[in-house]
Amino acid sequence: MFLVLSLLSVVCASVPMLTFLLIIWYMDRHEREPLWLFFLTFLWGACGAVSFALIGNETFSAILSVIVGPELADTMAATIIAPLVEEPMKALVLFAVMFSRHFDNATDGFVYGAAAGLGFGMTENFFYFLNVAASGDVFGWMMTVVIRTFFSAVMHACATSCVGAMLGFARFRGWGWKIAALPLGFGFAMSIHALWNGMLTVGDLTANMGFMLANLGLFIVEFVVLVAVFQLALWEERGTIRRELADEVQQRLVPLAHAKAVGSWLVRGKQHWVPKGVPHGQYVKALTTLALRKHQARNSSSGGYAFYSEEVVRLRREVAGLLALAK
Structure with a gap:
């Protein structure tokens, strides 16, 4: 039975997390991240972050x-030490990704943070599943799989996405936001983590299922709020695209109908508004990237400004070249 449950543990730990990962990647509607970098962030969470967090x-x-005794230390470890150690370890990769050309705004930070959190949750889940499998308790194993898959692992994704979203939000803003981003992001992340672990710990110590049920309900509320924040980030990104392309319309570089279509998630994926002969996917990507690069150039430091300005010139040429293919 242990061998069967061990093999199932591998499947149950990996397949749901990879599914969630692809769903989050797909939800980034306007400018999806390179899959190789997205999965690399996931792998950091699954391997690097877990290893360093275990040591910490x-x-x-x-x-x-040694200071407070083993029993109290065990209680404090889950509620205090785990959030303080694990959240920075998961977020380390975000500081590397943040300085890449693919990290543009709060939406990007959100999805990269979620990827790191899901990777961490996948590995952590596997060890929890394996531990329960060793006891031979099939029902206990099934309950552990359900709780940890849909709540604990998702908690890790939600927590790290807070850090990523704040870093992305602050990247092209003033120094005030840049300074505030870290304490705000980590504050939200550690609070979500500590609250989840704390209520589980109290529930175990008191053998009161009410704490478990309250924790599940509270986490659902937190999850809904985070999804709403993600939608707001997408809404802000859409507004940036429409605002920046309005200049291109005034200069007669882009038709008004095209600027409106690219700014609409419902329309941008359809073919009917793109002239015949113009590659739809390439054209949509060029317009979207042009809008975002204009915004970044306007809000960059001197070093970044040169790069993004060159990108704007290049993308304008690309858009003009694509429109020239119209039949």
């Missing part, structure tokens, strides 16, 4: 055990 958790738990 064990080290600080051992120190705390």
